[in-house]
Amino acid sequence: MDNIHIKNFNHSKFWYGLLMVIVGIIMPSIITVNTFSIPEKLNQAIRNEDVIILMVAGLELIALNSLRAFPHYLGAFFITESIEISDNFPFEKLFKSALICLIIPPVYFIIGYVHHIKYYFGMPAFVLIILLMLLGKNDYNRVSGWKKSTLIMVFLTAFQFVDIMPCMEGLPIGRGETSKEVKLIAHFLQADKTVDIMALVFLLLLLFLGALLFLLIRDENNLRSMNALREANRKMEIEAKFTALKNRTFLEMNSLVHDLKSPLTSAQALVGVVKLNCEMDGRSKDVDYLENVELAIKRMSGMISEILYEDYRSLITTDELLQAVLAQISITEYAPYVTVQNEYPKNMLILSKTRMIRVLINLLENAYEATKHTVPNIQIKVSRFFIEDNAWLGFEVSDNGCGIDMKNCDKIWEVGYSTRDSHGLGLSFVKSVVDSYEGWIDIESVTDRGTTIKVVLKEGGQVNG
Template structure:
């Protein structure tokens, strides 16, 4: 199980045992309350209240935070936003029940706990379930501290606040020494300060996140428009090439008909082959759906010509698949897709010592083409995001991997990724057996 699941689970387990480690005897609360009874003093009362609130916050924080983070992780992994709310709602009361069942203490599930569960619902809905876990944890911690102050407001006891043994003792002591109103005013004031600060911070973070996402979407849209415009212009230019190619083919055929010179026949034959190859390339550019049988050797050489011959990066080839095996592809678009993956690999190892990019090919239930780098790898949380148009781990957004994935799937193939942070990344293109054949054989 990944680290993002282990940390919340450990926090929840730690939260079950934490109340035993920090009870009122360890922090000297009983001694302070006895001192307060014998020598009534407002400062001592507020210090006692502060220690109690801090203690309650410290004891509750691990399992509350663990439940919140676990729900967030499960919701993201399974793309089920409801889990971000349901998991804390189930786990938090269960922890209270477990603590009260096994320990001889009154771990009260009262007003603050209910308010915190409602706050989880608010944070997930208001933040559109996209607030980063670190920011959400910070906001949640402030809310927890603010709500705990409500536990020692005497007037709120009848509403389910402060039902724990020590909270009741502090409130009854404040009434006995005549400081009930003072305790209520300061407790409500501190509670309001932390709750308002948490809400303002949550609003600020949400706005910042939305602005960042909006800028990213706008940049992505701009890149799509530029690519679409460039694509249309290129298509017009390529379409215009059809006319001179047809004229060249006609004139070349006329020359072949007018002479019997074997040398000229040889030259015109080569010209005819070149014109036919160029015409096929033009057709593949103009029509995305146009595909032909292309040998693996031809595809790799075409990739070399379009990218590797102009690159300063050293690339290694480990081609285990037979070079005469053929794949049913649009050579132009498939080359663009592979070159894009190679570009990404080159970017990943840029400026790195012992940088290495390996292009592999293997035969196993079809053809596999792999592009491997020994760069920093891709973080687990980014694996599913890399296919989104506009997403990039670099400073600028890109359209590359979304384009690559679309091209691969258009060919009835699949694109897989293997990545380990600190080790490197490998992209695998898999052409199933029915999309391959050996050269000069019928498709099987």
């Protein structure tokens, strides 16, 4: 047999299931036959020879047994559902079935030991275990837990009626003391058929209701699965379009950069020749001018390389980076609302200047979009801190906008996700760039108060002076 690999373990479901099992063990001390006055009603039914009172006592016994059994059956279900086995394990259903069978009998034993109540592991228990195994399949993991809990409660109550049916007396069913008393009194009152019909009607009604619930759960799960598949296909389509666009842009940029670098290389060679002639003639002032031209050509060539090569990185100060950002947004309508607080202007980073500028501008544009309903207040703040002797720089972009619902904070980085009419590529680009530099992003947001997004990158060095 292949080794069992746990793909996912849901701690909250496990602890909730364990809590319910414990509640199930405690329940017999809280709810007893005396809570519903069942013994008194049974005695009254004998004294008055009243079948109605007997049936009321039987219904109360069903309610008692259902309330007692529901917690530990539900707990067993959630414990098994908390464990998700890897896809390559061929016996997942068998494993979960065995796990349920390992939980219920010991619970029965503990209840009998603690409360001196004999719980029999009969046909209703087996039927419920089969139901739990069906619900425990991964096929129904898209339906909320309370709906499955309701279904378990309905079927649990339904099969409790079998325990009080006199016609089932020869089967391993209804062997509890009170259940036996109900059937004996039914014999005494010659009401066997009446009790059988009453129990059968309730059994069929609850089974019908349970079947409807099961079909609704199945249909809802299938619908949610189809929606999830449709969403996954949509994301794949967007990613494919994005990749195709990126590849086409790369080819176009490659051609453009080649066209730009050719004259630059020629200009650099000509400047070198002229500079050499000036040095031979002793024209030192002209040599200085030509060196500045040569340096400018070299810088331009480096900027072009950054555009073409994503992995191209160079040292840049935080001040140079932010000045370049402010220069690019100077013509935008939100530029007057952007303020910068940089207490570490000389600290350096190793990255692609062009890509990092786009990261910060994307965050600024999103901040401005979030402040359309008010006077924008957009801030860029640079912070510095240490983790295990490593220095990190943080670029915080904060706004006073509408904020982001915290349940969507993880989704905003996904390709194609957008809360406005856009392609949803900006923030996914931001995350991909930050991930490529082995940094991370923190986000804090309060609805109707604003959002702060912090991009954290490892410091690359510091300029002297």
